[in-house]
């Protein structure tokens with residue numbers, strides 16, 4: 001059974017049909033790319049998958065359960081995490097704290113325990129620090145744990161966003177243009193990181209990206225969206241050589 005099965009998904013904003021009859025099936029462990037021209041509806045699909053937008057039609061089945069109608073926090077608990085096109089870190093918090101805020105799916109203590117610094121609070125905080133450092137180490141950022149996140153270079157801020165999303169312990173990680181604004185060296189490093197976390201965290205990844213080098217380098221399956229509708233689905237080789245895709249998106 002696929003980890004994510006999306007059927008006939010659609011949404012309208014007033015008279016605009018932003019996404020129509022969108023179907024996708026993603027096997028567990030797959031690294032999957034969603035591509036298409038600007039305004040095709042890619043981020044709108046992410047917003048529906050994460051409960052930010054309520055679809056007008058269709059179903060989103062994650063691991064056998066329909067998540068349509070759940071709010072973003074409930075969907076995060078069900079196992080979908082995301083990053084955003086524009087970096088949305090807590091700039092005035094440390095790198096470590098940015099990761100720790102996302103650990104609440106796994107760790108918790110009562111308000112009273114926190115105020116009174118009871119044993120439960122101390123144990124949980126120690127465990128959270130250890131877990132957050134472990135995640136940061138995968139990104140080679142454990143030594144920067146105590147600096148302000150806004151002081152990180154751009155490429156590292158993007159990685160920290162991914163680390164924070166991973167801290168929610170997702171089954172499915174959605175990355176919205178993870179390479180946006182990166183230079184070629186940062187993009188190459190990011191490609192290695194994305195492949196590594198898929199293996200190390202045993203997760204499934206769906207990413208939106210305009211950088212075709214990244215897409216063809218790491219994705220195993222692609223779906224192309226055009227004017228809110230699926231143009232085609234297949235392997236990167238088949239999709240990127242499809243004349244319709246070349247005309248609609250790649251512009252050659």
Ligand SMILES: Nc1ncnc2c1ncn2[C@@H]1O[C@H](COP(=O)(O)OP(=O)(O)OP(=O)(O)O)[C@@H](O)[C@H]1O
Pocket residue numbers: 013016018036037038039040041042043044045
């Ligand atoms: N909340 C909203 N209200 C009205 N229209 C919206 C809303 N959200 C998205 N849209 C419209 O839906 C369409 C798809 O937008 P979307 O941002 O999903 O495209 P995209 O494929 O992610 O584009 P890009 O590659 O530029 O990020 C656009 O016409 C956009 O203006």
